[in-house]
Amino acid sequence: MIRKKGQVVRLETPNTTLVIKADKAEYLYYGKKLTSAGGFEAFYDSPRKIFSQFGGCDYTEYSVLLENADGGFSTAFEYSKSKILTEKPEIAGLPSSYGEGKTLELKYIDPSTKVCLYLYYTVFEDSDVIAVSSRIVNNSKKEIFVRRLSSLQMDLMGEYAFVTFEGMWGRERQKISRNVGKGVFYNDSKKGMTSHERNPFVMAEGKEGVFGFNLVYSGNHKELFECDGYGRARVLTGINDFMFRWKLLPGEEFAAPEAVVCFAPDEDALSCRMHAFVSEHIIRGKWKKRERPVLINNWEGTYFDFNEEKILNIARAAKKAGVELFVLDDGWFGKRDNDLCALGDWFDNVEKTGGGLKNLADKIRALGLDFGIWVEPEMISEDSDLYRSHPNFAMKIPGREPTRMRNQLMLNMADEKVQNYVVRVISDVISRCGASYVKWDFNRSMSDCYGKGIAQGEYFHRYMLGYYRVVGKITKKFPFVLFEGCAGGGGRFDLGNLCYFQQYWTSDDTDARERVKIQDGTSYAYPQVTMGSHVSACPNHQTGNSNPLETRFNVACGGVLGYELDMSKFSEEEIGVVAEQVAFYKQNRKLLQFGEYHRLGDAFDSALGGYMAVSKDRSQAIAVVAVNARVIGVAEPTVLFKGLLPSAVYEVTSRKQSNYEKDISFTAGGDMLMNGGYMLRGIFDDKEASANSGCIYTRMFMIKKCKN
Numbered sequence: 233m234i235r236k237k238g239q240v241v242r243l244e245t246p247n248t249t250l251v252i253k254a255d256k257a258e259y260l261y262y263g264k265k266l267t268s269a270g271g272f273e274a275f276y277d278s279p280r281k282i283f284s285q286f287g288g289c290d291y292t293e294y295s296v297l298l299e300n301a302d303g304g305f306s307t308a309f310e311y312s313k314s315k316i317l318t319e320k321p322e323i324a325g326l327p328s329s330y331g332e333g334k335t336l337e338l339k340y341i342d343p344s345t346k347v348c349l350y351l352y353y354t355v356f357e358d359s360d361v362i363a364v365s366s367r368i369v370n371n372s373k374k375e376i377f378v379r380r381l382s383s384l385q386m387d388l389m390g391e392y393a394f395v396t397f398e399g400m401w402g403r404e405r406q407k408i409s410r411n412v413g414k415g416v417f418y419n420d421s422k423k424g425m426t427s428h429e430r431n432p433f434v435m436a437e438g439k440e441g442v443f444g445f446n447l448v449y450s451g452n453h454k455e456l457f458e459c460d461g462y463g464r465a466r467v468l469t470g471i472n473d474f475m476f477r478w479k480l481l482p483g484e485e486f487a488a489p490e491a492v493v494c495f496a497p498d499e500d501a502l503s504c505r506m507h508a509f510v511s512e513h514i515i516r517g518k519w520k521k522r523e524r525p526v527l528i529n530n531w532e533g534t535y536f537d538f539n540e541e542k543i544l545n546i547a548r549a550a551k552k553a554g555v556e557l558f559v560l561d562d563g564w565f566g567k568r569d570n571d572l573c574a575l576g577d578w579f580d581n582v583e584k585t586g587g588g589l590k591n592l593a594d595k596i597r598a599l600g601l602d603f604g605i606w607v608e609p610e611m612i613s614e615d616s617d618l619y620r621s622h623p624n625f626a627m628k629i630p631g632r633e634p635t636r637m638r639n640q641l642m643l644n645m646a647d648e649k650v651q652n653y654v655v656r657v658i659s660d661v662i663s664r665c666g667a668s669y670v671k672w673d674f675n676r677s678m679s680d681c682y683g684k685g686i687a688q689g690e691y692f693h694r695y696m697l698g699y700y701r702v703v704g705k706i707t708k709k710f711p712f713v714l715f716e717g718c719a720g721g722g723g724r725f726d727l728g729n730l731c732y733f734q735q736y737w738t739s740d741d742t743d744a745r746e747r748v749k750i751q752d753g754t755s756y757a758y759p760q761v762t763m764g765s766h767v768s769a770c771p772n773h774q775t776g777n778s779n780p781l782e783t784r785f786n787v788a789c790g791g792v793l794g795y796e797l798d799m800s801k802f803s804e805e806e807i808g809v810v811a812e813q814v815a816f817y818k819q820n821r822k823l824l825q826f827g828e829y830h831r832l833g834d835a836f837d838s839a840l841g842g843y844m845a846v847s848k849d850r851s852q853a854i855a856v857v858a859v860n861a862r863v864i865g866v867a868e869p870t871v872l873f874k875g876l877l878p879s880a881v882y883e884v885t886s887r888k889q890s891n892y893e894k895d896i897s898f899t900a901g902g903d904m905l906m907n908g909g910y911m912l913r914g915i916f917d918d919k920e921a922s923a924n925s926g927c928i929y930t931r932m933f934m935i936k937k938c939k940n
């Protein structure tokens with residue numbers, strides 16, 4: 233709800249309140265819901281600003297920096313007017329949240345140039361999230377340049393921990409918390425993608441609770457956190473101003489991507505709210521609320537080395553185990569037998585596919601599986617027919633040797649001709665094999681940013697606008713297809729992509745031990761139904777660790793379950809185990825994929841990690857506990873379950889695991905399970921560690937309400 237009284241605007245969600253003084257561009261309050269109807273006069277003249285600019289006496293990091301026609305950087309935006317819109321405005325060319333109309337529009341004008349700054353605040357009541365965006369309109373008579381336009385500025389007062397989700401390829405979104413006293417910190421990407429290294433989701437944790445910030449964008453981003461000498465903690469989120477310089481001719485405008493902010497009393501509540509927001513207002517289309525199929529992907533099973541027979545054998549074994557979708561990964565096109573060539577040649581490798589993609593897809597469908605396909609549309613290999621015929625499609629700086637990553641170059645997606653070409657060829661791939669699932673990969677970051685006629689300072693963002701145009705067109709053309717994004721694992725896992733792709737490949741590291749952490753970090757901002765999560769071979773191809781099949785399954789159930797190995801090599805017994813797993817998963821998939829998600833323990837800091845999914849009415853839950861290592865002479869860890877009804881009594885049973893003889897079964901009160909917890913004593917098998925290297929110990933519990 234948005235209410236305006238004079239210049240004071242109150243934005244309310246069920247659990248939070250944001251109060252803005254529009255004419256002074258001040259935040260008067262943001263945090264836990266205010267229930268009183270009291271006034272705010274005593275709080276006027278707040279140091280907490282909704283935007284900041286160079287040219288006054290505020291020297292904390294600026295949210296807006298313009299290069300004026302006279303070459304100077306000073307602006308002096310003054311209040312013009314505010315409106316409550318009934319329709320949330322679209323952000324031209326960019327993805328944004330949907331499903332809520334009422335939006336506060338605030339307008340400020342720089343009197344000496346007539347340039348206008350607009351800020352927008354939309355309230356999402358069902359998730360306590362507020363979406364914020366900003367726009368610069370050049371109403372002057374001369375050209376100007378936007379050098380920085382943050383999507384959101386939030387000024388807080390006090391001491392905060394600045395929490396980021398950082399990593400590398402294969403180790404994405406590891407939670408890092410810094411107690412920030414004073415100073416300037418930032419979290420960013422300059423790679424032309426959100427990156428494996430630093431996700432745009434950040435948190436500020438203070439005494440009053442946790443503030444979470446995310447960005448609906450997939451390119452270069454920057455989250456600035458400055459604690460100034462005055463005791464003010466300023467958070468800015470938006471497009472990275474690195475190399476950024478956007479020309480605005482008279483009458484033109486520039487829209488920053490949408491940011492989202494949420495306040496909650498603790499991390500657990502914050503991620504529940506973020507999940508509700510993403511599920512309801514970011515994910516779109518036919519798959520929004522649909523249970524996702526259990527898939528088998530051949531990548532780690534075959535890599536590039538496959539033929540029709542191998543693929544069909546894997547598909548047959550998977551079908552026997554109850555798998556529903558076969559995904560043919562890299563290697564099915566052109567002369568793609570390794571990663572040195574053929575990207576861009578999206579025509580069938582007839583030999584490897586046994587007569588063509590359609591042929592193979594039909595045979596897989598005849599086995600009773602759906603068919604999905606891998607593509608990497610934004611890339612080009614120099615050894616490809618596409619490069620030989622259209623070398624100018626590649627992103628390269630004339631006269632310079634380009635940087636190759638994974639031996640490949642990128643396409644210049646900032647060029648409309650290239651965009652149209654990609655839409656055409658990728659649409660053709662999807663239609664010709666009748667895919668019901670597409671994995672859209674992106675396996676390198678940008679380096680040789682160049683497009684003829686495109687200013688360098690605009691390149692990164694123009695690429696993103698081109699990319700969104702392409703994925704927007706393709707996903708609209710195939711509304712029944714389930715899209716999974718991928719970027720060498722989870723390098724572009726962000727809200728921008730989730731506006732088009734209903735799920736994302738979380739990481740190329742499929743080791744259960746590592747995945748507990750990666751999925752845990754990812755779950756702070758993104759719901760489990762968006763996280764692709766596979767059971768892969770043992771020993772694990774990335775780490776060499778060995779974990780029992782049941783452990784790999786327990787961990788993979790924390791996202792959307794898939795298998796990624798050569799199942800045709802499984803024994804009858806192993807197929808039997810997988811069949812039981814898949815049957816169990818299907819029976820409980822709604823709860824696992826869409827239940828309220830809670831993290832258990834602390835995957836990064838303690839001996840215990842894991843997760844739990846709870847049904848809406850709290851009558852059912854599934855929990856997985858993951859113990860990193862067993863230590864002798866120290867009490868076993870205790871798990872505190874979450875999200876249950878305190879006064880209800882629950883029956884807790886362990887899922888029957890093929891590697892455990894002992895089953896667990898007991899009843900306990902919800903409050904006891906959540907506050908006292910359950911000590912994980914005697915529930916693991918001592919043989920496990922000796923049989924497996926680098927293993928973790930996991931068990932899955934089913935929790936059912938048996939008494940109110």
Ligand code: GLA
Nearest residue numbers: 531561562718719720721740
């Ligand atoms: C990336 C993906 C993998 C796989 C390979 C294929 O690394 O993350 O899952 O698709 O590309 O080349």
